[in-house]
Amino acid sequence: MMSNAPSGPARAGHIAPDDERIARAALSRLMEPQDTAGLALVRLTGAVDALRIATGQLAAGPSLEQEMTALLLDGGSGSWPGLPASLKRWMPRVPDLAPERDLATLQRLGGRIIIPGDALWPVQLADLGLQEPLCLWWRGHELEFPPLRRTVALVGSRDSTGYGGAVAGEFAYGLGQRGYTVVSGGAYGIDAHAHRGALAGGSSDVPTIAVMAGGVDRYYPSGNEELLRAVANQGAVIAEVPPGSAPTRYRFLQRNRLIAAFAAVTVVVEARWRSGALNTAHHAEAIGRMVAAVPGSIHSANSAGCHRLLREGGAVCVTDVGEIAELAGGSGEELVGEKEASGSEHDGLTLEDLVLLDALPLRTITSVEKLGVVAGLGPEAVRAGLGRLGLLGLAVSERGGWKRARKNA
Amino acid sequence: MMSNAPSGPARAGHIAPDDERIARAALSRLMEPQDTAGLALVRLTGAVDALRIATGQLAAGPSLEQEMTALLLDGGSGSWPGLPASLKRWMPRVPDLAPERDLATLQRLGGRIIIPGDALWPVQLADLGLQEPLCLWWRGHELEFPPLRRTVALVGSRDSTGYGGAVAGEFAYGLGQRGYTVVSGGAYGIDAHAHRGALAGGSSDVPTIAVMAGGVDRYYPSGNEELLRAVANQGAVIAEVPPGSAPTRYRFLQRNRLIAAFAAVTVVVEARWRSGALNTAHHAEAIGRMVAAVPGSIHSANSAGCHRLLREGGAVCVTDVGEIAELAGGSGEELVGEKEASGSEHDGLTLEDLVLLDALPLRTITSVEKLGVVAGLGPEAVRAGLGRLGLLGLAVSERGGWKRARKNA
Numbered sequence: 001m002m003s004n005a006p007s008g009p010a011r012a013g014h015i016a017p018d019d020e021r022i023a024r025a026a027l028s029r030l031m032e033p034q035d036t037a038g039l040a041l042v043r044l045t046g047a048v049d050a051l052r053i054a055t056g057q058l059a060a061g062p063s064l065e066q067e068m069t070a071l072l073l074d075g076g077s078g079s080w081p082g083l084p085a086s087l088k089r090w091m092p093r094v095p096d097l098a099p100e101r102d103l104a105t106l107q108r109l110g111g112r113i114i115i116p117g118d119a120l121w122p123v124q125l126a127d128l129g130l131q132e133p134l135c136l137w138w139r140g141h142e143l144e145f146p147p148l149r150r151t152v153a154l155v156g157s158r159d160s161t162g163y164g165g166a167v168a169g170e171f172a173y174g175l176g177q178r179g180y181t182v183v184s185g186g187a188y189g190i191d192a193h194a195h196r197g198a199l200a201g202g203s204s205d206v207p208t209i210a211v212m213a214g215g216v217d218r219y220y221p222s223g224n225e226e227l228l229r230a231v232a233n234q235g236a237v238i239a240e241v242p243p244g245s246a247p248t249r250y251r252f253l254q255r256n257r258l259i260a261a262f263a264a265v266t267v268v269v270e271a272r273w274r275s276g277a278l279n280t281a282h283h284a285e286a287i288g289r290m291v292a293a294v295p296g297s298i299h300s301a302n303s304a305g306c307h308r309l310l311r312e313g314g315a316v317c318v319t320d321v322g323e324i325a326e327l328a329g330g331s332g333e334e335l336v337g338e339k340e341a342s343g344s345e346h347d348g349l350t351l352e353d354l355v356l357l358d359a360l361p362l363r364t365i366t367s368v369e370k371l372g373v374v375a376g377l378g379p380e381a382v383r384a385g386l387g388r389l390g391l392l393g394l395a396v397s398e399r400g401g402w403k404r405a406r407k408n409a
Numbered sequence: 410m411m412s413n414a415p416s417g418p419a420r421a422g423h424i425a426p427d428d429e430r431i432a433r434a435a436l437s438r439l440m441e442p443q444d445t446a447g448l449a450l451v452r453l454t455g456a457v458d459a460l461r462i463a464t465g466q467l468a469a470g471p472s473l474e475q476e477m478t479a480l481l482l483d484g485g486s487g488s489w490p491g492l493p494a495s496l497k498r499w500m501p502r503v504p505d506l507a508p509e510r511d512l513a514t515l516q517r518l519g520g521r522i523i524i525p526g527d528a529l530w531p532v533q534l535a536d537l538g539l540q541e542p543l544c545l546w547w548r549g550h551e552l553e554f555p556p557l558r559r560t561v562a563l564v565g566s567r568d569s570t571g572y573g574g575a576v577a578g579e580f581a582y583g584l585g586q587r588g589y590t591v592v593s594g595g596a597y598g599i600d601a602h603a604h605r606g607a608l609a610g611g612s613s614d615v616p617t618i619a620v621m622a623g624g625v626d627r628y629y630p631s632g633n634e635e636l637l638r639a640v641a642n643q644g645a646v647i648a649e650v651p652p653g654s655a656p657t658r659y660r661f662l663q664r665n666r667l668i669a670a671f672a673a674v675t676v677v678v679e680a681r682w683r684s685g686a687l688n689t690a691h692h693a694e695a696i697g698r699m700v701a702a703v704p705g706s707i708h709s710a711n712s713a714g715c716h717r718l719l720r721e722g723g724a725v726c727v728t729d730v731g732e733i734a735e736l737a738g739g740s741g742e743e744l745v746g747e748k749e750a751s752g753s754e755h756d757g758l759t760l761e762d763l764v765l766l767d768a769l770p771l772r773t774i775t776s777v778e779k780l781g782v783v784a785g786l787g788p789e790a791v792r793a794g795l796g797r798l799g800l801l802g803l804a805v806s807e808r809g810g811w812k813r814a815r816k817n818a
Contacts, residue, residue, distance in 0.1 A: 032764060032785040088787030092778065167707060248767035250760065295704030295716055298576060298728040307704055310719055310726035317719035317726070319707040351659060355441060358657035369501065376441045378497030 023047035024115045024135040025099035029242045030054055030090045033254035034131050037086040040071045042134065047115075054090045055097070075130035102137075105217055105243045110232075111139040124148040127287045128261050133240035139216040140236035143206050145262075146181040149329040150204070153183045153263035153284075155256075155277040156190025156270040161302050164270030165193045167294055171267065172197030172208070174321030179204040180328065183262045185255065186210035186228055186237065188221060190269045190277070195231050202234065211262070212239040213255040214247030253279055260284035264328040267292045267318060271305030278305050285314050290327045292318040349392075352377065356385040357394055357404070365401030432456035433524045433544040434508035438651045439463055439499045442663035443540050446495040449480045451543065456524075463499045464506070484539035511546075514626055514652045519641075520548035533557040536696045537670050542649035548625040549645030552615050554671075555590040558738045559613070562592045562672035562693075564665075564686040565599025565679040570711050573679030574602045576703055580676065581606025581617070583730030588613040589737065592671045594664065595619035595637055595646065597630060599678045599686070604640050611643065620671070621648040622664040623656030662688055669693035673737040676701045676727060680714030687714050694723050699736050701727040758801075761786065765794040766803055766813070774810030 024047045031038035031054075042050040044067050052058035065083045072080050080086075106112060114120050114136045122145035125132050152175050154168055172182045172194040182198035184191040191210075198208035210231045214220055216239045219228040228237055240258065241251060256276065260266050260283035268291070271277040281291045293315040296303030309315035318324050349357065359375035360366070366374075371382045386402055389395035396405045433456045440447035440463075451459040453476050461467035474492045481489050489495075515521055523529050523545040531554035534541050561584050563577055581591045581603040591607035593600040600619075607617035619640045623629055625648045628637040640646055649667065650660060665685065669675050669692035677700070680686040690700045702724040705712030718724035727733050758766065768784035769775070775783075780791045795811055798804035805814045 030785075034760075035785070085787060085790070089781075089785060089790060091787070092781040093785060096782070163706065163708075248764070250764040250767050253760075253763070294707060295712070295719065295726070296707075297572065297705060298703060299572075303704070304728070307726050307728045310704065311728070311732065317704070317716050319713070319716045319720075323720065351662075354662075355657065355659040358659055372498075372501040373505070376439075376444070376498060376502060378494060378500065381494070381498060 020047050020117070021113060021115055021135075022099045022103070023051040025102050025113055025242060026051050026097050027054065028134045028137075028240060029097060029099070029102070029245075030093050031134070033133065033240050033251060034257070035086075035089075036072055036075060036077050036130055037068065037080055037083070038090070039130050039132070039134070040068045040075070041083075041086075043071065043130065044068060047134070054087065055094050056087070056091070071130070099242075102242045102244075106137055106139065109139055109217060110141075111137065111216065112142065114138050120144055122262060124151075125258070125261050127289075128257060131257060133258065136238050136240060137216050137242060138236055138238050140232040140234075140238075143236060145209075146204065146206050148262075148264045150179065151181045151183055151263045152324055152328055153259045153266040153280070154190065154194035154269055155184060155259065155266060155280050156268060157272060157275055157277065157302055157305075158187050158189040158191075159302070160189035160193065160270050161300060163296060163300070164190055164294075164302055168193035168269045169197035171269070171294075171321055171324065173201035175324065176201030176207050177203055178321065178325060180325070181206045181235070182208045183211060183259055184208070185252075185259060186212055186220070186224060186231070188223065192224055192227055194269070195227055199230055199234055206235045208235045209262070210235075210237045211255055211259050212237060212247065213241075213251040215239060215241055215243040215245040217243035220247055252276060256280040257283040260289055261287060263289065265290040265292055265324060267294065267324055268306050268309060268315065269294045270296065270302045271309075272301055273304040273308060275305045278309065281309055281315065291315045292324060292327055294318060352381060353385050353388055356382065357389060360389075360395055360402060360404040362404050362406075365398050365403045367401055371402065429456050429526070430522060430524055430544075431508045431512070432460040434511050434522055434651065435460050435506050436463065437543045437546075437649060438506060438508070438511070438654075439502050440543070442542065442649050442660060443666070444495075444498075445481055445484060445486050445539055446477065446489055446492070447499070448539050448541070448543070449477045449484070450492075450495075452480065452539070453477060456543070463496065464503050465496070465500070480539070508651075511651045511653075515546055515548065518548055518626060519550075520546065520625065521551065523547050529553055531671060533560075534667070534670050536698075537666060540666060542667065545647050545649060546625050546651060547645055547647050549641040549643075549647075552645060555613065555615050557671075557673045559588065560590045560592055560672045561733055561737055562668045562675040562689070563599065563603035563678055564593060564668065564675060564689045565603075565677060566681060566684055566686065566711055566714075567596050567598040567600075568711070569598035569602065569679050570709060572705060572709070573599055573703075573711055577602035577678045578606035580678070580703075580730055580733065582610035584733065585610030585616050586612055587730065587734060589734070590615045590644070591617045592668055593617070593619060594661075594668060595621055595629070595633060595640070597632065601633055601636055603678070604636055608639055608643055615644045617644045618671070619644075619646045620664055620668050621646060621656065622650075622660040624648060624650055624652040624654040626652035629656055661685060665689040666692040669698055670696060672698065674699040674701055674733060676703065676733055677715050677718060677724065678703045679705065679711045680718075681710055682713040682717060684714045687718065690718055690724065700724045701733060701736055703727060761790060762794050762797055765791065766798060769798075769804055769811060769813040771813050771815075774807050774812045776810055780811065 053060050168190045175182050176198040182194050184194040195208050216237050219225040256279050260280050266284040268277045268281050284291050291314050293306040293309040355375045359371050368379055368382050372379050386395055462469050577599045584591055585607040591603055593603040604617050625646050628634040665688050669689050675693040677686045677690055693700050700723050702715040702718040764784045768780050777788055777791050781788050795804055
């Protein structure tokens with residue numbers, strides 16, 4: 001499956017060299033997600049040398065530490081305790097390293113590791129800057145990751161209400177039908193409804209992707225095992241942590257940045273005042289992705305987080321699939337157009353004609369003079385207005401007088 | 410009741426002179442609301458001369474027409490057909506003028522007319538510019554109009570749902586309890602719930618005000634007669650059109666600008682995709698007032714207008730009385746503070762401490778070394794973190810090892 005390929009910019013079918021692949025597999029076990037010191041090290045020395053430094057096989061000179069400091073400050077980190085502190089952090093895990101075993105595990109499960117430089121690497125992850133993951137452990141067919149503008153994240157509470165579940169399902173189904181890929185986190189509640197809806201409605205090669213906080217060798221939570229198996233069969237189940245990693249709270253929070261980075265829009269379907277889904281929304285905002293929130297009853301605690309996002313100004317209010325598609329930059333504008341077109345027959349009337357229409361009796365006929373008194377218009381204005389209303393089918397002339405036209409007559 | 414008072418700026422107890430009052434009463438029958446030509450004429454010549462010109466008793470020179478044109482262009486009007494066209498519009502109603510009779514009608518009903526210059530004139534109406542009404546026909550006690558920052562408009566559909574009615578009622582009650590005046594339109598549905606809630610909760614001198622599209626001599630719609638009588642008894646029922654005026658659709662639309670101008674915030678509680686309440690919101694925006702909208706189910710057509718306001722960016726999402734009060738600029742911030750304070754025990758932890766907390770077992774104890782492996786931290790970082798978590802009551806040391814502290818233990 002793995003072969004040495006020429007270095008250089010990624011192109012179709014290109015895969016990165018084996019030693020780089022194995023080094024990143026090992027580093028992803030050594031370093032927690034978003035270990036910025038580790039990521040800076042990899043960026044400066046490459047994965048192979050970074051692994052040798054991290055495991056103590058290669059000594060780092062003082063200039064490397066200076067470069068790391070500069071890169072970390074550039075990337076927005078404050079002061080950092082220095083490379084020795086990082087080495088001390090990584091050291092306890094060195095004895096557990098077995099990247100070939102991890103790769104073999106994934107291969108046995110029909111999966112693989114994807115690393116930057118692979119043609120299949122999602123280019124949108126570059127927007128994470130220094131926080132771009134080291135690799136992605138990928139369970140499912142070998143599929144191209146959908147482009148940003150065709151990917152929508154649907155996220156929300158685990159303890160969703162009937163309303164939230166229905167909305168997640170109908171949005172995912174509709175997005176699937178339009179060929180969008182729905183990204184979510186594989187959890188109970190909103191996530192599960194989103195994956196299920198996308199599988200049902202999906203018309204693209206990758207209807208849905210589950211981004212896990214723990215290793216993809218195990219389908220977690222177990223109650224979603226069957227669902228996640230279906231997601232892997234039709235789409236993909238992915239993680240930045242290696243097989244066997246537990247889904248800790250810290251990893252959930254870091255995982256959220258991946259969901260946000262994959263998608264053009266992160267839609268928060270239901271969330272409490274404090275919720276992991278808001279964390280995903282903040283990640284999305286931080287890298288300039290659109291955030292949308294679904295409104296709900298003000299009496300539902302499960303919508304309080306959505307309303308908070310709307311109120312604090314970061315999120316766009318979305319109520320149907322067309323609006324989401326519009327935000328993603330794909331199709332969908334037509335739906336909004338339809339809604340606007342269903343207006344009243346009185347749209348576009350001038351205020352003067354509206355006054356005149358109000359003044360016209362429904363049953364009896366009236367004269368131009370009387371209309372002028374009732375409407376507060378001069379006789380010429382009345383006559384001109386009656387002409388316009390007549391053309392619109394809103395007024396009719398009978399026996400020298402005028403009355404309102406009956407609807408549907 | 411009426412007396413001549415010295416001219417000059419308005420002050421407590423000051424009332425404008427009688428002839429001005431009678432002229433404005435007459436003009437309010439001659440001219441439809443927001444008849445900008447008429448309002449420009451009054452502004453240039455004063456109400457008394459404007460009435461004489463409008464009724465043909467006084468000829469207008471060419472310079473007056475030029476000044477009117479300039480004023481109308483200034484006020485944002487496009488070209489206007491000129492003074493003769495306006496005179497033709499007003500003429501049919503001249504024979505019906507009987508301002509003393511109208512004033513007597515209101516007096517018999519326990520009411521009065523309020524005009525600019527009266528101490529009771531709501532100063533916030535000046536923000537309407539040329540569209541400031543000629544007068545207000547006022548049914549209810551002689552009360553000072555509450556200041557802008559203590560006035561909130563609650564508006565919405567006539568065919569409200571149970572949800573919308575409940576929200577309007579609870580918001581109005583809460584605003585009333587905090588001493589705000591609730592302004593609405595006296596109609597069925599949201600308006601009625603708003604007035605009723607404010608009457609029940611009201612603690613200020615003016616718990617609620619109904620702004621009518623037709624004359625205040627008649628309580629309209631008849632199903633709200635009892636409610637509107639109570640509003641007049643405890644607050645006020647007001648209109649810019651004289652007694653006997655029918656509530657035409659045109660007047661409803663114009664009335665909405667008054668509701669918007671009275672209040673610091675216009676809250677749209679429930680509205681369809683197209684709704685008169687949105688018209689009020691647009692009036693509010695046009696004069697720089699805050700617009701707020703209440704979210705609801707995306708499956709409710711009665712919330713579609715609210716979501717449209719939220720989506721199109723003009724409105725702030727509000728979910729409780731505290732948020733509305735905050736927008737109005739009065740009290741209320743404390744409520745939001747309470748909500749934020751009810752956070753999780755993990756707020757404020759660094760990511761490193763969160764990782765460590767995740768790694769701590771609940772039942773058995775573990776060593777610093779093992780924690781380092783699980784958490785991906787060096788031993789010093791583990792020890793420092795355990796110290797912090799211990800201080801927060803989240804970790805406990807037992808027999809030389811560490812475990813997580815039980816909640817509420």
